[in-house]
Amino acid sequence: MKRTLFAGLIAAALAVPAHAENYTIIAPAAPGGGWDQTARTMQEALQGEGISDTVQVQNVPGAGGTVGLAQFVASAQGKADQLIVGGYVMVGAILTNASPVSLADVTPIARLTGEYEAIVVPAASDIQDIGQLVEMLKADPGAVSWAGGSAGGADHIAVGLIAKAAGVDPTKINYIAYSGGGEALAAILGSQVTAGISSLGEFKAQADAGTLRILAVSSDERIEGVDAPTLKEAGLDVSLQNWRMVAAAPGLTDEQKAAIGADIDAMVKSKTWQDALATKGWADTYLAGDEFQAQLEQDIAATDTVLRDIGLVK
Amino acid sequence: MTTFDFLLQGLSVALDPMILMYALIGVTLGTAVGVLPGIGPALTVALLLPVTYGLDPAGSLIMFAGIYYGGMYGGSTTSILLNTPGESASIVTALEGNKMARAGRGGPALATAAIGSFIAGLGATLLLAFVAPTVVKLALVFGPRDYFALMVLAFVTVSSAFGESARKGLISLFVGLALALVGIDQLTGQARLSFGVPQLLDGIEVTTLAVAMFAVGEALFVAARRDTVDDEVIAVKRSVWMTARDWARSWKPWLRGTAIGFPIGAMPAGGADIATFLSYAAEKRMSMHPEEFGNGAIEGVAGPEAANNASAAGTLVPLLTLGLPTTATAAIMLAGFQQFGLQPGPLLFATNPQLVWGLIASLLIANLMLLVLNLPLIGLWVRLLTIPRPWLYAGILVFATLGTIGANPSPVELSMLLIFGVMGYAMRLYGYPIAPVVVGLILGPMAEQQLRRALSISQGDLWTLVGSPVSATLLGLSAIALIVPLILRARGKGAVLNQLASDED
16 A cells, blocks of 8 residues: 555656646748648647746757757757657658768657648649549659649658559659749649649639649548548558657657656647647648557558659659 | 629628737737747747647638748848848848948848838739639649759840859859759668768758858858958948839839739749849849849849748648648638638639638738738848847847757757858858849749759650740740850840959959
């Protein structure tokens, strides 16, 4: 009895400081982007819900997040109050930049949100459905120009996967990289390219206004409010989610990991977080623990294969 | 309702005392961050984003727009007085503005910048209200080949407009182009010239280079010459205010700057810096006093300053009508819109007319506030020049370093600031112009990417470059700009040109 009480006290003593942790979140991107917004929304939710007293967000931009990741691995070793935000783009950037540090050097905690890719054409285009686009791609891969985000990013990878699934040589795809979905959108609206690919959110307003036609989305099931089939329905075995995650420092004890996991779990289930997701239009794709670990490894392996197929990683 | 009714309705929203206060906070903050080198409007808006969660959408967006306009104003002050551009869009202002300030004409230079910014902001905001849908259609016509042609025109006009020696100007430009190659190639994702340093993968930051070359280089140069050369800066000669002659020479550049800045700002791949380069080149060509360029020509301040403010308003065209952010600040404002569950895009004018027109109306008010805030301060600002130089330059070095660390906290960034500072000093010592280096760094990657995109879309067919009416026209203009001086010289009518040529080197 005494021993149980004692153990309980120790557990409480361990748990209390863990829950009063003053986190510092590294956003490995410039202010304003998706990772920065994720970090700042976490800051709001963690503080607003009283999970943490003060939360600081620090921007360390550069090279698809690998600059921030390298700094985090070097400086946060064993520190339970340090977190870093990241995402699918980082997986590709680590491979293409031959980054000396990888996601294996940090402690992934959970996937938080995600966006699906959408394939679009301007409303005036002759292409009516995804099948037609795939036929054009099969006939002459170079004649189909795709506008999307940065080279080696989620958009580029999705095009590579589509080509592979359609039996087209992925090295032949004509992918035109833009610095972001916005600049690509201008090229698509101006009919400078055959088709466009980016996060659904980038195109939704235009599609609603009838200036773009969504041909397909990269989710497993149809998305509510979007009148387009999934790639799987169209016979292409491609499913891709551009996810964002939070990771903790390397070299933590199991107790420390569990405490951070509990804090993030409480944050994800809080009203502040859920409200923020709703207003920003981010899908809640929360996945934690071993399931996330398994998914992460699968994504890294698939990304490595497709980047080699496209020829971006030698 | 007509556009005019909407605008009046918007003004009634914007005249709400709380909204006026947000606009005032915005322009004051914007001016302050514009003055600090390295800390741009984008960073400020990003930092303020979480603070505004509790505010109403109209108030916070209006504050952001105030910061944006204010930043464009503030950047000119340090450019003119201290030769330290705070933003890439005020680099050109430093060329003539600082020469004017050293000759005791800092007052008129600041005044023409402030009034020019006001007029351009006013004109461009009205254009935004009345022609936004048309302009955006024109902007979408611009494909990669057309942007490439625009870059060629910018290179041709700009490289001839800088410095007294064409040879030295071109060498500087190529140094900038070489620096522009550093980092991940955007079209293939491969690293170039980064030597395994991860901080170099994103290339060289334009503001770091500009602050290093202008501010640090200048400070070193002054320190090195202090014992040998007398202090030649005159704080105020004659009036602080613009003379009738200044007005007469300024009003046309203001209007031309607006006409150049607004459409270029509205283009998805345009930008305020390109607008200022083109405006400077245009003023130099059209000026009645071309000999004054390089020695403090007021047109060279009036035009580019009008152009950068007009382009700030132009940026809002694709943002509001298409949901397309074309600058870092616009991207963060877009995030601000989304924070309130608003999706800028073709439907915004229909679903939230009150907010859009309120924003446009407050821009008009913010613009007026900036003028009221800045004109009386000119007398105070020019007295900065009377600070003893060792103190002044020590202060500049502190601000330059703080700004750089604030924007990008890494030792590599700081080392770059120092290395480029020393390089700026060496270039000054041997009479090489500084501005073309920065121009090369800004225009180089744009020209390269657009050319490669155009050729990728056409699958390698070079004829595509003259395949659209826009690109053919722009390339034709570039060719004329190159060839006409040669013909003039050959026919012996280029006495002035020959004179200039013999003065070179």
